[in-house]
Amino acid sequence: MTYKILSTSIIYINEDMINQRIDNFLKKKFKNIPKSMIYRIIRTGKIRINKKRIKPNYKLKIGDQIKVPPIKIFAEKKKYCHINYDQINLSNNILYEDNYLLIINKPSGIAVHGGSGINFGVIEYFRKVRPLEKFLELVHRIDRDTSGILILAKKRTSLISMHQQIREKKIQKEYVALVHGLWPCNLKKISKPLLKIYFKNKQKKMFINNNGKVSETYFKIKKQYSSTTFMSIFPRTGRTHQIRAHTSYVGHPILFDKNYGNLDLDRLIKNKINCNRLLLHAISIHFIHPNDGKILHIEAPLDMNIRNFLQNLV
Structure with a gap:
């Protein structure tokens, strides 16, 4: 095993960091450190704030000084990939921006953050190309292979506000997807609990299981083709x-879904443009702006791959 030592560090708390619990702050700051270790070094007094011992529920205040001791952690080898920032210009995908939020139309195939063997994602991209931004965090996540709306917060107050709206189900999202088969007209809602299972290769998959978390999705047919259906989909949980x-x-997997799809059905589809991306897209979002309280409705146009594929369907 390969280990590395994180040296002693002093963190000064500014206005974008306040009101967080110290345990949650450290978990975000040091993602490679196990949660159990974080709680242990807090409990044993090795983490000091203003030279004093604190408890895990201590909330950070402006001007606080956090002293983090040397920590020995396992250094996992990552499959680093070289990113050409001239070829991937996500700045062209910005749908909306102000002093509080940055909303983009994320392309399929790009992760929202690094991890699981890759060192690059949307959040790393914008932190790299915007070094003067003091604060940039993901408000939510979408799958790597899914395209569409992704929101980043440019202030901690914005992040807190958006997360509160998510918890209170005030944010309305619409996805579109092309699924196999003719979707039944009377199937407008699926309410089945989902349980996350991790495999040895660190991949995860969701299974319908009564021990899982409550999950609710609404469906509306947009257009039916000979052997597929184009759907509007509204998740009530995330x-x-x-x-x-x-x-x-329910037997209608999304086309070209490598984890939940049907490879045999995918092969039967006439694919004139050789499209093999997941045909799922986050097309619109409706929420309350975290600063002025106004209602915002943002739409993300379909990319050319999906539009061309739909035009060739019969």
Whole structure:
């Protein structure tokens, strides 16, 4: 095993960091450190704020000084990939921006953050090309293979406000997807609990299981083709892979879904443009602006791959 030592560090708390619990702050700051270790070094007094011992529920205040001791952690080898920032210009995908939020139309195939063997994602991209931004965090996540609306917060107050709206189900999202088969007209809602299972290769998959978390998705038919259906989909909860797992469960998986799809059905589809991306797209979002309280409705146009594929369907 390969280990590395994180040296002693002093963190000064500014206005974008306040009101967080110290345990949550450290978990975000040091993602490679196990949660159990974080709680242990807090409990044993090795983490000091203003030279004093604190408890895990201590909330950070402006001007606080956090002293973090040397920590020995396992250094996992990552499969680093070289990113050409001239070829991937996500700045062209910005749908909306002000002093509080940055909303983009994320392309399929790009992760929202690094991890699981890759060192690049949307959040790393914008932190790299905007070094003067003091604060940039993901408000939510969408799958790597899913395209569409992704929101970043440019202030901690914006992040807190948006997360509160998510918890209170005030944010309305619409996805569109092309699924196999003719979707039944009377199937307008799937409410099945989803349980996350991790495999040895660190991949995860969601399964319908009574021990899982409550998951609810609404469906509306947009257009039916000879052997596929174009759907509007409205998730009421935000579980991992929720739409993909629910559509697969009822026998209408999304086209070209490598984890929840049907490879035999995918092969039967006439693919004139050789499209093999997941045909799932976050097309619109409706929420309250975290600063002025106004209602915002943002739409993300379909990319050329999906539009060309739909035009060739019969």
